[in-house]
Amino acid sequence: MRHKILAGIVVSTMLFGLSGCSTESEKVNYNLQKEADNFNIRRKLTVFNLRTDTVLFQMEGLCSIDTDSDGGLNVTVQTGASEFRQHYIRMAPENCYVVKDITSGTLPEWGFKVTHTD
Template identity: 35%
Template sequence: MITKKTTTIIAAFLATIALAGCTTNADKANENLSIAADNFEVQRHIVGVNGITGEYAFEVVGRCSINDQGHQLEVTCRHGENEYRKHMIGLSDNTFYVAEQLGAIDVSVYHTRIIIKPETLLPELELQTGKQ
């Protein structure tokens, strides 16, 4: 027999589960912008600033993905069709950085963006011919 208390507990549990899966439009747009940036679709301007002097410590402009490791900033940029460069920048307690997106890009707030790259799923094969 299900009591009123049991029904209330079950309803509260189901409501908690339903709300946990909800995301806002801003959350979804943010996630999709991050995916786009990691696929080098976002033009960025990244500036490191000395917090004491206010002077620029470094500057990076391009289609770059950012990975903040706390003490080190890893910036991977696309420079050409199949050309990528990774820049590692040491951060200190008095240095901070600002990453500005230079232009708007169209990302959906209604759908999750999933990118599958077949070249990462298939092994790289090397064909050698000749006499053995």
């Protein structure tokens, strides 16, 4: 009986330990996302219309980007040592966005740039 209990504990521990394993790619993605959310990675966000192939909005800088429940983008940009700006972008079904890492870009340390078409 004691061996069965011990074997059950060992198997449970092994299964629990294996469930926490992840691939190297998952670890890197998690770490990069954390770095971006801590404003350590310079990014470029581009929103474009799929039907007209028109760029609607671009933003560059130290950005943290989240999506809300209805698919909109919540973008927080660091503009100084303790200064931030918040932008909300409503996404329509015919719009798409791309986020690119531009850490080696040419913007000043706290600079950010927004471009949009009217």
